[in-house]
Amino acid sequence: MRLLLLLIIISSYQAVASDIDFKLEKVIEIYALQGFDCKAVQNNDPTLSSLGEMLFESKLLSGGMDTSCSTCHLKDLSRVDGLPVSIGVGGSGEGIDRLLDGQGIIVPRNSFTLLGRGHKNYSTYFWDGKVQTEKNRLVSIIGDAKSKGFHSPLSVAAVLPILARDEFLGVLSESKNNDMESIDNSYYEMRYQTASRALQKRILNTKGKSWDELRAKFLESNLDLEGLELSGIGNALASFLIEKESCFKNRWSQYIQGKREALSENEKMGAYVFYGKGRCASCHSGDLLSDFKFHSIGVPQGDVGVSIYGQDLGRSEISLNQKDRFKFKTPSLLKVSKTKPYAHNGVFTNLDEVVLFHLNPIPYFKDKKWSKKDYFNYGRVLSSRSEMLSYIDVLTEDDFKHLLSFLETL
Amino acid sequence: MKLLNIIFKISIILLVLTYLSKEILIPEFSYYNNKEDYMKLTLACGFAMDSNWYIEQGANSELQKSSEIQLLDCHDYDKLRKHMLADGVSEYRLSNLGLIALEINQKPAEQLALPHKFRER
Numbered sequence: 001m002r003l004l005l006l007l008i009i010i011s012s013y014q015a016v017a018s019d020i021d022f023k024l025e026k027v028i029e030i031y032a033l034q035g036f037d038c039k040a041v042q043n044n045d046p047t048l049s050s051l052g053e054m055l056f057e058s059k060l061l062s063g064g065m066d067t068s069c070s071t072c073h074l075k076d077l078s079r080v081d082g083l084p085v086s087i088g089v090g091g092s093g094e095g096i097d098r099l100l101d102g103q104g105i106i107v108p109r110n111s112f113t114l115l116g117r118g119h120k121n122y123s124t125y126f127w128d129g130k131v132q133t134e135k136n137r138l139v140s141i142i143g144d145a146k147s148k149g150f151h152s153p154l155s156v157a158a159v160l161p162i163l164a165r166d167e168f169l170g171v172l173s174e175s176k177n178n179d180m181e182s183i184d185n186s187y188y189e190m191r192y193q194t195a196s197r198a199l200q201k202r203i204l205n206t207k208g209k210s211w212d213e214l215r216a217k218f219l220e221s222n223l224d225l226e227g228l229e230l231s232g233i234g235n236a237l238a239s240f241l242i243e244k245e246s247c248f249k250n251r252w253s254q255y256i257q258g259k260r261e262a263l264s265e266n267e268k269m270g271a272y273v274f275y276g277k278g279r280c281a282s283c284h285s286g287d288l289l290s291d292f293k294f295h296s297i298g299v300p301q302g303d304v305g306v307s308i309y310g311q312d313l314g315r316s317e318i319s320l321n322q323k324d325r326f327k328f329k330t331p332s333l334l335k336v337s338k339t340k341p342y343a344h345n346g347v348f349t350n351l352d353e354v355v356l357f358h359l360n361p362i363p364y365f366k367d368k369k370w371s372k373k374d375y376f377n378y379g380r381v382l383s384s385r386s387e388m389l390s391y392i393d394v395l396t397e398d399d400f401k402h403l404l405s406f407l408e409t410l
Numbered sequence: 411m412k413l414l415n416i417i418f419k420i421s422i423i424l425l426v427l428t429y430l431s432k433e434i435l436i437p438e439f440s441y442y443n444n445k446e447d448y449m450k451l452t453l454a455c456g457f458a459m460d461s462n463w464y465i466e467q468g469a470n471s472e473l474q475k476s477s478e479i480q481l482l483d484c485h486d487y488d489k490l491r492k493h494m495l496a497d498g499v500s501e502y503r504l505s506n507l508g509l510i511a512l513e514i515n516q517k518p519a520e521q522l523a524l525p526h527k528f529r530e531r
Contacts, residue, residue, distance in 0.1 A: 023479070023482050026479065026482060027479055030475050030478060030479060031475060272479070272482075275475075275479050276476055276477075276479035276480040276482070277457075277458070277461070277476070277479075277480045278476075279473060279476045281472070281475070281476060282470070282472035282473050282475075282476055283472070285472060291472070388470070388473060391461060391464070391465060391473055391476075393457055393458075393461055393480065395457075
């Protein structure tokens with residue numbers, strides 16, 4: 001009799017136990033996932049990597065010699081700065097200390113991680129896509145990048161902050177006459193030429209120990225200083241980022257590659273929601289978890305922005321297309337749980353806040369104070385919200401929690 | 411003769427036990443053990459099919475992929491339904507569970523009217 005009961009229990013248990021691994025096999029098949037591949041990298045010159053590392057950490061490239069790439073891309077914070085928007089030239093300290101210092105100029109966008117940026121399929125850079133690979137063409141705001149000697153889209157993206165007044169060039173003031181700070185061409189192509197000449201002159205002629213070390217590093221890397229352009233600096237930075245910063249392992253990739261125990265049951269359920277009824281992978285697609293297209297989830301404008309009246313019109317600042325207003329590049333979700341805060345202006349302080357905002361923006365506003373700008377302007381932003389979000393079928397707290405736990409595995 | 415008598419009695423007992431298990435015990439156990447999951451999957455599958463209807467009307471291939479994944483809920487529903495049928499749960503009882511699942515979100519009007527009534531005056 002006991003044996004009979006046992007048989008019944010086993011039989012019924014098998015019926016209830018949904019085979020989540022079977023479902024995820026279908027996910028992997030339908031989305032053609034392969035997992036993050038560290039070897040699939042963009043064109044680069046490994047001999048420049050060491051120079052790139054020095055340049056990444058060096059403040060010598062900035063107008064006021066107070067900012068480096070690592071100022072906003074901190075090693076300990078998965079190469080973000082942890083701030084809603086970054087603090088550029090004129091500031092001191094790192095992360096929250098830089099904000100509290102209060103002296104720096106606000107860079108009105110959220111700093112993004114550099115993980116995975118050297119992958120060969122990573123095709124669109126910055127929140128507004130000002131550097132893009134489009135039908136095998138490298139499109140950027142500095143004109144034809146290939147003829148300038150750039151090796152990859154990443155190498156172009158790596159030098160654009162150097163041409164930005166708030167990030168590197170510095171604030172122009174009457175008391176200073178600095179070759180970098182005085183660069184003020186409207187056209188980035190002209191900025192590129194002027195900054196290339198200014199930096200070459202600086203590196204060749206400035207005296208001092210750190211400059212000597214930098215010159216020695218250039219010599220060691222066989223990069224001709226006499227013919228130096230920003231493309232050489234970009235190529236070196238990209239080589240460093242590809243060799244040292246781009247590659248990483250995540251548990252979801254391990255799962256895709258066959259390690260079924262890499263994810264817990266709840267995380268697997270979350271993956272099923274992510275690729276199914278959550279519709280997350282409709283935009284956060286592929287192994288890089290982005291379609292590299294531009295969408296709006298109706299992110300509130302907040303206090304600062306790059307466009308007129310402190311707004312941020314997003315992609316339309318580059319495309320000048322009305323349909324692109326308030327749209328931003330789908331951010332890659334690689335290491336997303338380690339790169340808070342979220343959105344182009346960092347208004348979402350944690351992951352559950354930004355995920356819930358995709359589902360329903362109203363609870364976010366319930367406990368937040370409206371900024372004056374948003375109070376009168378948010379209707380315009382809301383009308384840009386992607387229609388795709390209306391198909392999300394996450395209706396239970398369990399689904400929501402599973403989804404959040406899956407995001408921890410990326 | 412005595413041995414045959416014992417064997418006969420045991421056979422009858424086993425036959426009765428098997429009959430009772432197949433016709434009553436296993437179906438009842440399967441019904442009560444799986445009914446919550448069955449109702450959840452009925453709803454999930456209904457939702458997946460409903461969403462798929464609207465998503466298919468658009469031309470967004472990425473949304474269509476997600477919908478195909480969501481429809482795996484219907485695969486689970488079918489699997490559990492067949493398992494319960496094989497366990498001897500009747501079509502009628504399964505249909506009844508399906509109806510209960512769809513009625514979960516229905517509320518009587520009285521429940522909606524209640525907060526609007528005076529408790530005391």
